[in-house]
Amino acid sequence: MRRGAIVALVSIALVVAAVTTAIAYFVDWLPEQASEERQGIDLVFWVTVAICIFFFAIVASVSIYAAVKFRVRPDDESDGAPIHGHTGIEIVWTLVPTICVVVIAVLSAIVLAQNDKPKGDPLRVDVLAQQFAWQFTYPEEGEVRATNLYLPVDRSTRLVISARDVLHSFWVPEFGQKQDAVPGIVTTLIVTPTKTGDYRLICTELCGQGHALMRTRAIVLSQPEFARWLREQQQGPAEPPPGGEVDAQGTFVQTCGGCHELEQAGTSGQIGPSLNELALDPADVEEQIRKGGGGMPAFENDLSEAQIEALVQYLVGDDA
Numbered sequence: 001m002r003r004g005a006i007v008a009l010v011s012i013a014l015v016v017a018a019v020t021t022a023i024a025y026f027v028d029w030l031p032e033q034a035s036e037e038r039q040g041i042d043l044v045f046w047v048t049v050a051i052c053i054f055f056f057a058i059v060a061s062v063s064i065y066a067a068v069k070f071r072v073r074p075d076d077e078s079d080g081a082p083i084h085g086h087t088g089i090e091i092v093w094t095l096v097p098t099i100c101v102v103v104i105a106v107l108s109a110i111v112l113a114q115n116d117k118p119k120g121d122p123l124r125v126d127v128l129a130q131q132f133a134w135q136f137t138y139p140e141e142g143e144v145r146a147t148n149l150y151l152p153v154d155r156s157t158r159l160v161i162s163a164r165d166v167l168h169s170f171w172v173p174e175f176g177q178k179q180d181a182v183p184g185i186v187t188t189l190i191v192t193p194t195k196t197g198d199y200r201l202i203c204t205e206l207c208g209q210g211h212a213l214m215r216t217r218a219i220v221l222s223q224p225e226f227a228r229w230l231r232e233q234q235q236g237p238a239e240p241p242p243g244g245e246v247d248a249q250g251t252f253v254q255t256c257g258g259c260h261e262l263e264q265a266g267t268s269g270q271i272g273p274s275l276n277e278l279a280l281d282p283a284d285v286e287e288q289i290r291k292g293g294g295g296m297p298a299f300e301n302d303l304s305e306a307q308i309e310a311l312v313q314y315l316v317g318d319d320a
């Protein structure tokens with residue numbers, strides 16, 4: 001090849017590489033990094049991007065050079081030179097991508113294995129996915145339940161994930177880790193938050209009409225704040241209802257708040273209608289809780305009679 005051609009090819013490749021690298025580097029593509037696991041995931045991502053930029057620059061430079069240099073001139077009716085392949089080049093373009101893919105695969109396997117290991121003694125949280133809400137239970141902390149995922153910072157959490165009805169998938173972009181919830185089997189996922197904050201928690205497996213709404217929050221607290229939150233949940237409200245009554249507000253927050261907005265309970269679920277200005281008879285509310293319908297599960301078998309009664313009273317009692 002002539003020297004001019006090499007200079008042109010290399011220059012085009014460098015310009016293309018510089019532009020694509022700048023786009024990759026200066027645009028803020030990834031969500032904030034808020035877990036230890038994300039570090040390895042991001043590493044795999046950037047290694048893959050670097051490989052892609054390298055080959056894209058080569059391919060773009062040859063394509064652009066060829067399109068300009070060997071374009072058909074007006075009135076040029078001649079045929080191209082007869083070429084019968086090139087064994088050397090074929091070996092190279094088979095071998096090099098194979099090596100790249102193996103590098104990505106091995107790196108991914110290492111990161112996956114690493115991200116499966118908790119650091120120290122993990123907190124266990126049971127995650128239940130159902131159309132179209134998340135529920136979190138802390139079995140080692142007195143069965144505390146919540147519809148937001150509360151986590152302590154700098155401690156590994158082992159999420160034990162199950163699905164009640166169809167496939168769902170757990171994902172908090174800032175944590176990176178992602179895992180399907182599969183009916184009939186239990187899956188697990190390790191997350192070690194590194195930053196306190198309030199993150200989106202979303203279902204990433206198309207699971208029905210309400211799929212786009214199947215989202216809640218992952219709230220990472222400092223360790224003392226998390227301990228305080230747990231204690232509050234374990235003890236119930238500051239003034240427990242007298243005479244062994246049911247804690248209607250607590251039941252609402254834990255069972256219904258993931259789907260319904262209700263100001264007095266401080267919930268903001270968006271799957272069902274807001275219950276702030278509920279204009280229903282107590283009998284209809286009770287029927288709705290027992291039988292569900294229209295996208296709401298039936299709670300007849302999940303709640304006690306006393307709980308159902310307390311919820312109806314809470315939502316449409318005399319003073320409501």
Ligand SMILES: [Cu+2]
Pocket residue numbers: 129130131132167168169203204205206207211214
């Ligand atoms: Cu879902």
